[in-house]
Amino acid sequence: MLSDVLDFVFPAQCAVCGEAPSPICHRCVPSAGIYRSSFQGLPVWYCLEYQADIAAILKAYKDQARLSLLPCLGGLWSPALTAAVSTLSPDLITAPARNRQNYIRRGFDPVGRLFSATKMPGAKKDLRLIRFERKIKDQRKLSASERQKNVAGSMHSKPGSGSVLLIDDVMTTGATVAESIRALQSAGYEVIGICVLAKRIL
Numbered sequence: 001m002l003s004d005v006l007d008f009v010f011p012a013q014c015a016v017c018g019e020a021p022s023p024i025c026h027r028c029v030p031s032a033g034i035y036r037s038s039f040q041g042l043p044v045w046y047c048l049e050y051q052a053d054i055a056a057i058l059k060a061y062k063d064q065a066r067l068s069l070l071p072c073l074g075g076l077w078s079p080a081l082t083a084a085v086s087t088l089s090p091d092l093i094t095a096p097a098r099n100r101q102n103y104i105r106r107g108f109d110p111v112g113r114l115f116s117a118t119k120m121p122g123a124k125k126d127l128r129l130i131r132f133e134r135k136i137k138d139q140r141k142l143s144a145s146e147r148q149k150n151v152a153g154s155m156h157s158k159p160g161s162g163s164v165l166l167i168d169d170v171m172t173t174g175a176t177v178a179e180s181i182r183a184l185q186s187a188g189y190e191v192i193g194i195c196v197l198a199k200r201i202l
């Protein structure tokens with residue numbers, strides 16, 4: 001895709017401060033870690049706390065197709081993913097259903113591309129296991145309770161079995177993750193953990 005190539009050849013300004021000509025300048029590279037939390041009794045791994053600078057980076061990546069950010073973001077996420085996979089040894093890695101309209105508008109799948117940019121040898125994945133069964137509104141404009149109502153019962157997973165690690169780029173209220181877990185469980189899978197790039201600390 002042309003914007004992909006152009007962003008590499010003529011990198012736009014830093015996605016956070018807008019100054020140095022680099023996908024993220026050295027001053028703005030977020031410091032990542034391997035953090036643990038829990039959701040519905042399941043272990044959650046993440047590497048960044050979701051705050052304004054992370055939101056700016058992800059907006060540049062997802063909505064402005066700044067694909068030159070991928071090596072940096074993939075590198076930040078890899079240690080947390082490696083920790084989750086080596087702790088849980090899941091049979092499969094999957095992700096929540098993605099909105100088809102967003103895919104058409106963006107021309108790429110942000111979570112799929114991000115996961116491909118991480119170093120995850122040996123982990124089996126099927127990121128297209130879960131699909132939307134009906135249309136939902138853009139979650140970003142909704143409150144926590146509205147998000148939960150909006151997404152509840154909206155997803156369907158291909159049937160199967162085995163243990164699953166659920167991955168996503170961002171976890172805020174957990175509504176999308178909760179609905180993904182429900183869809184996976186009703187399809188026969190056992191969800192054993194979650195790993196996201198950035199998590200909002202509530």
Ligand SMILES: [Zn+2]
Pocket residue numbers: 014015016017018019020024025026027028
């Ligand atoms: Zn910067």
